Amino acid sequence: MNYSSKLIEEAVQAFATLPSIGKKTALRLVLHLVKMEPELTERLGEALLNMRKHIQFCQNCHHLSDGPQCQICADPRRDRSLVCVVEGIRDVMAIEETGQYKGLYHVLGGVISPLEGVGPESLQVDSLVNRVDSGEVKELIMAVSPTIEGETTIFYLSKQLSAYPVRISTIARGVSFGGELEYADELTLARSITARIPYKSE
């Protein structure tokens, strides 16, 4: 498309690099910004820059964090003996949204899937073993998606942790096979964590 303006064209192209934003949507957003007060665009840009510059990953659980420790790990009311193991950041958010869970998290960064080039070494496995090794953790809730790769990951982790007296449980499968945690509705998700079942590896 001809935008008759290099400035507009560049802004459109920048927006269009984002997921699920095509050229048309990008143009709509840009034209909207042009109509808005300039300060609003400034605030938007600042918020983005600021976020990108300062966001970190929690050293303890690898969730998003404003400092070395995330808000969840730093919260003294949280039950530190209970850790929910999830694939990604969005899973933490989905579970937090239920407001029912009071333990901590551990974000693996995916599930084991050599077909997609993801082996155990590219996930946060060692740091999980270290957390368990420190003695604070009594129970791990494996809340990864109920797929073959999810099962592989749970079984593999349970083998890595077999020397420790930590309890391992999996969330009840209210979530359909192949479905992902973040798409489960809040009620089902909350219930599946409460009704978790002990994991038997043999």
Added chain:
Amino acid sequence: MYLSRLILTHFKNYSSQTVHFSEGVNGIVGPNGMGKTNLLDAVYYLCMSKSRFSVSDRLLIQHEADFFRLEGHFLREGKPEKVVAKVAKGRKKEIERDDAPYERISEHVGRYPVVMIAPDDIQLALEGSEERRRFIDNTLSQIDAQYLTQLIQYNHILRQRNAYLKQVAEWHQSPDESLLTTYDRQLLAPSDFLLEARKSFIARFIPIFQAHYGAISGNQEQVVCHLRSQLLERPLSEWLMDLREKDRLLQRTNAGIHKDDLEFLIDDYPVKQFASQGQLKSFVLAMKLAQYELLQHETGQYPILLLDDLFAKLDRHRVEHLMTWIVERSFGQVLISDTELDRLSAVVRAKTADCRFFEVNKGTISTPNNPITQQPN
């Protein structure tokens, strides 16, 4: 259950075509390269959600087009059912039944049982074990939805295990033993299920197969068939443990039901090396007829029978046998292709009046100008 109407759009050499089939025998005639096999494959596709000949869906899209669409109107005990298959470049394929897309396409398999008999069936006897495994898998998937689910799981875990072996080899690492143990353990449940299903399949299959072989060949020789599986000797867990070093070196999994084979013997000698040409033909035809009959018994419906290039590999005697077999059993729907109308129509009309003929000409289908031919309703 039968297919009453088929609408093809951009499928192989068909741009846009509607065909009204008869519930009985349908003769598809036309010179070489006109689209007879393509038409049968379209029917096969609607039943199995994949082509009988091509592993890639993209190759089925008409040259210069971006998608193909098949719409089948089936009648099951008088009630209409609509099946639509859509494949577009760069999109996931979609199968719908009565306008509802399947979440998992594998759920479709088995609802419309189908058997295709084609000239390349001879590979069942001559090629490697894969063809014969596919024969078992194809039959059992149509009978038991659980079989297909377990097979998909098994193959998926196996692909992950092999990908891992490849990956560590490429990085010059030694594999993480506990990850391999994880995969080994995951393979056990589907492997047990598939092995048991295959064993029991062979037991049900043999007598039907032997009866057909005897009837077709008219000979006295004994044909038997065994399942050959490493797992009949020792359990999978032991194999996987023992072959770990070999797996690491070859970067793939060297034991499991993915190595199973069917072994056929004629009078104690392997068919592949010792059968005569005629014995081979009888043998392959007997396998397909036994497949049909087993499907019919166990699904409780007549599969759609697709006979491609009837006279290509079968002589008059075997064609005669086949036609008699078809009509003697108050049969289901049959589609037969041949290059010559007169030859085919003579063979079919000698057996049944319940038939309709179609002429295929470069992806266009017409009904021949023949007074006895029924008009499409």
